[in-house]
Amino acid sequence: MSNIVAIVGRPNVGKSTFFNRLIEKRQAIMDNMPGVTRDRHYGYAEWCGKFFTVIDTGGYVTGSEDKFESEIRKQVKLAIDEAAAVIFMVDCRDGLTGFDKDFANLLRASKKPIFVAANKADTPDKTILASEFYALGLDGEVFPVSAENGSGTGELLDELVKIFPTEGVEDPDAGTPRIAILGRPNVGKSSLLNALLGTERSIVTDEAGTTRDAIHSRYKMYGQDFILIDTAGVRKKGKVKDDIEFYSVLRSLRALEECDVCIVVIDAERGMEAQDVNIISLAQRQGKGMVIMVNKWDLIEKDSKTSEKFRKEILEKLAPIDYLPIIFASVLNKQRIFQVIEKAVQVFGNKTKKIPTSQINDAILPEIARYPPAATKGKLIQIKYITQVTARFPSFAFFCNLPQYIQESYQRFLENKIRENFDFEGVPVRLIFKKK
Ligand code: GDP
Numbered sequence: 001m002s003n004i005v006a007i008v009g010r011p012n013v014g015k016s017t018f019f020n021r022l023i024e025k026r027q028a029i030m031d032n033m034p035g036v037t038r039d040r041h042y043g044y045a046e047w048c049g050k051f052f053t054v055i056d057t058g059g060y061v062t063g064s065e066d067k068f069e070s071e072i073r074k075q076v077k078l079a080i081d082e083a084a085a086v087i088f089m090v091d092c093r094d095g096l097t098g099f100d101k102d103f104a105n106l107l108r109a110s111k112k113p114i115f116v117a118a119n120k121a122d123t124p125d126k127t128i129l130a131s132e133f134y135a136l137g138l139d140g141e142v143f144p145v146s147a148e149n150g151s152g153t154g155e156l157l158d159e160l161v162k163i164f165p166t167e168g169v170e171d172p173d174a175g176t177p178r179i180a181i182l183g184r185p186n187v188g189k190s191s192l193l194n195a196l197l198g199t200e201r202s203i204v205t206d207e208a209g210t211t212r213d214a215i216h217s218r219y220k221m222y223g224q225d226f227i228l229i230d231t232a233g234v235r236k237k238g239k240v241k242d243d244i245e246f247y248s249v250l251r252s253l254r255a256l257e258e259c260d261v262c263i264v265v266i267d268a269e270r271g272m273e274a275q276d277v278n279i280i281s282l283a284q285r286q287g288k289g290m291v292i293m294v295n296k297w298d299l300i301e302k303d304s305k306t307s308e309k310f311r312k313e314i315l316e317k318l319a320p321i322d323y324l325p326i327i328f329a330s331v332l333n334k335q336r337i338f339q340v341i342e343k344a345v346q347v348f349g350n351k352t353k354k355i356p357t358s359q360i361n362d363a364i365l366p367e368i369a370r371y372p373p374a375a376t377k378g379k380l381i382q383i384k385y386i387t388q389v390t391a392r393f394p395s396f397a398f399f400c401n402l403p404q405y406i407q408e409s410y411q412r413f414l415e416n417k418i419r420e421n422f423d424f425e426g427v428p429v430r431l432i433f434k435k436k
């Protein structure tokens with residue numbers, strides 16, 4: 001079991017405050033993109049050289065009292081499923097409540113190590129109140145803490161990290177594809193997300209109707225881990241239509257920035273529209289992986305040539321971008337929706353792969369010899385060797401005598417040869433010409 005701790009407890013005891021305190025330091029390192037506020041229910045923390053993941057189950061409890069019972073069960077189930085340990089948070093100032101007792105009973109059955117954090121013990125006189133929670137009858141100590149000013153948290157964390165068998169990993173998301181679902185309003189983004197949520201388990205799911213900006217949800221499917229960045233669930237109420245459009249564009253831009261691969265959903269009945277082309281060229285400039293999902297395919301009358309005709313139309317609008325996978329799907333009929341995800345994960349693989357230098361040279365140098373760059377101003381242009389350089393997306397350095405004379409048409413030729421020899425479907429490829 002990996003180093004994961006879940007924070008559970010009834011609303012308003014201070015779970016989120018504590019969560020933010022734990023992940024604060026690490027998050028600052030992780031969120032190196034300015035202006036991006038990430039709203040997550042899980043984050044990464046470090047204590048005494050051990051790295052661990054914290055789940056804030058508090059994000060689940062949004063509902064009214066009558067929903068409460070089921071919410072408790074959901075939180076506890078989540079904690080049991082995912083976590084190696086549980087921080088059970090209670091409130092010193094409220095004292096022991098009936099809900100706390102219900103919680104404790106469910107937790108006891110989980111057989112997971114439980115750390116009772118008696119929160120809001122801001123001052124020594126409040127700390128004394130914490131002993132009341134021994135009446136819950138859970139094994140182990142009760143830790144008086146103050147999520148707000150930090151007192152007592154060290155003692156709790158000292159004990160908590162002892163149960164983690166390993167040092168953990170600094171960034172568990174490294175190497176996990178972050179996938180964003182983008183597209184114009186009404187193309188079926190939320191439907192796609194719901195279809196995925198309905199069938200597969202995620203560590204962190206979200207209630208509909210939240211007003212968060214970008215929700216990162218971790219999934220496991222086909223034995224693959226990935227993170228979905230969802231912006232479709234955001235329901236900002238705009239007064240006028242322009243407002244809604246504005247927010248939808250803003251959210252897309254933000255999700256695009258945060259993702260590795262985006263699924264651009266288009267409506268089969270409307271086809272590829274100007275805004276879709278804009279998003280795709282922006283994604284290309286940012287070096288993002290892409291999959292085009294033509295949704296609502298069920299609404300189209302088809303014969304054997306229909307999808308080919310669609311494909312051609314899309315590619316014409318996207319020219320010169322011609323390397324994107326296009327999948328015809330119907331969320332309504334659950335047709336090919338997993339294939340879309342599968343493809344996105346595959347594109348991520350293309351985006352992150354590294355071709356050994358010898359393989360590139362063996363494949364591309366003979367092509368160059370067959371069709372060398374045209375001499376410019378009487379000078380012979382020689383490309384000596386090629387290597388893939390480390391970058392956010394596949395980038396190749398061509399070392400040559402006169403890099404400034406390589407023409408655009410020749411660059412396109414080289415890119416095509418790279419794509420013919422190696423699979424970079426769905427990802428932009430950058431060519432850099434260097435003097436040697
Ligand atoms: P959650 O619903 O359990 O996630 O609780 P929140 O983290 O949202 O906190 C509920 C309220 O308790 C907020 O108003 C916090 O400012 C407050 N709070 C959280 N921790 C402390 C604490 O250590 N001391 C005091 N006095 N207030 C706190």
Ligand code: GDP
Pocket residue numbers: 183184185186187188189190191192232295296297298299329330331332333
């Ligand atoms: P979003 O605005 O992109 O999140 O779009 P929604 O998911 O809210 O979907 C907009 C409308 O399209 C809803 O009425 C959906 O039921 C409908 N819809 C979504 N996917 C499909 C599909 O594959 N086929 C058909 N016929 N309708 C769909």
